[in-house]
Amino acid sequence: MKARIFFLSLLCLLTFNVTFAQSLKSVSILGDSYSTFEGFIPDGNSIWYWKTPNPSLTDVDKVTQTWWHKFVKENNFKLLVNDSYSGSTICNTGYNKEDYTDRSFITRMKRLGCPDVIFIFGATNDSWANSPIGDFKYSDWTKEDLYNFRPALSYLLSNMIDYYPNIKIYYILNDGLKEEINNSIKDICKHYEIPLIELNNIDKKNGHPSVVGMQQISEQLKSALFLN
Template sequence: MNRNKKRYILPIVFCTAALFVFDVNADAAAGVPQADSVQSEAAGDIWQQQAELAAANEEAYRKAQEQYAAELAAYQQALLEQQAREKKEDQAQQNLAEAENVKTEETDGAASPTEAAPAVIPPAQSLQTLPQNGTIANGRLIAAGLLSAPVETPLKGKSISILGDSISTYQGYIPSGYACFYPETQNDVKDVTQTWWMQVLYNTGMRLAVNGSYSASAVCGDSQAEDSSAGCSTRRINELMGTDGTVPDVILVYMGANDFFRSMELGKFNGMTGRGEKYYTNFTEGYELMIQKLLRTYPASRIYCMTLIEANSGDHPRINEKGNTIADFNQRIKEIAAAYGLPVIDVHNCGMEVYELNHYTSDGTHPNKEGAAKMANYVTAMLLQTA
């Protein structure tokens, strides 16, 4: 039941009962026979039943909210634990490989004086190939703005932060304690240089302030809890600022997919409305609060709202339990962005059609290398056009 509707149950019933009693007393004054005690008891019973129903509904809503928060926290904790295990396993494999290399070097002997010893690249900085153009690139150098495509762009040297969900994560590049998706066993994005956002950095020459992306996070949720993962939360907004106090020149917002998948109420947008702090379950209200906080906290930053890539059900757009599609959520994102004068990067039109999602994603949701490259090229073009 809608919470706003609940608030009007008691006043309406109370007024009805009050009017009923008033009419009875008026009849009595006129000498009309009445069964006032029976009628009063009936009115009282109705009022009591409505009050109990409202209380029961409020309690059910509270329990559902607590269950949702607990399930989300458990899922995100499981992700963190899985990542810790994988990191430990990777380290063990790395140690084993290094031990084998040392053993091989001892067997082969030192390099001859006429040969130059190869440069040693730390494992955390292994060079990779960017998939879209074959350029050798290094994630840490790109993030620091020290390595980029060999072209000058108007964005070169500017700082950027990302407010996103799992699609924009990568282990080691998001704040400590944030749940992460990439790298993932079934997805072929195995290096940070293959993510859509790192390719955008490389192509534009921007440097990363903060990638504030949190796997499984939605726009909706608790807007003020210190440990909230909600996109509308003060925590998420504040943590887009660099640890050195850097205020990002550009902020990309890619949020809303998990609100769709969890069938959050889409809500209605009737123009700009001031939003307060609370637990949000309405996407429109939560998204508007998120935008309001971003504008207040980073008034000098260029903020871009990004639409969501499609979600499929076979070869057709997926419909959630509320009867909404990704297109419905994207339309709302565009409406809110327009009201606040913010540019939109319509990623939904980057070239991944609904019937092609199995080719461009690993699970119908998370882009693989090809999907990430499509996103990167589209976002890069839009940023450069509006720089």
């Protein structure tokens, strides 16, 4: 009898754990260096955060210190895809006016699987690289348009809305970017009704979130999404 009760209790516990795991909402990330970590992004994508980092560049040396790992673990989500690429721009124009079509956000936007939530965390490199800003344009994009930030961001959001129906998409806006970039993101997200999460006073080292900064990002996301 005791053995039977133990078996039933164990079965209930296992069933609960499986059901709970299946009920967790999944998260995918489309990002740049801020969201990279060695071994957790697609092979071939450039990395900023390594398992054995250069201490003069960053103090982040564990994946558990990254903003996205903290957010997923502490708020009962599960990570589906993290397609982040260090140095990548939203548009197809990168540093020194080089063609970044191979790594841009608009090239990688359909690689995120089928999550419940998508975080887009980009434009830092568009700001730093002085990518051409371009004009606001919400349809009929040409190949040339996509080498400019504003039309490329519109193209990105428009296509993601169609490609990921019934999936909640959030845009994370870094602090410290050029006002022209900030204002463009706010206007374009408003046009497409994409919720915008603005980061504030993130602690950084060499322009990238430190261990403290990673925790701040996770906490600010949690607060913005009312997960307290």
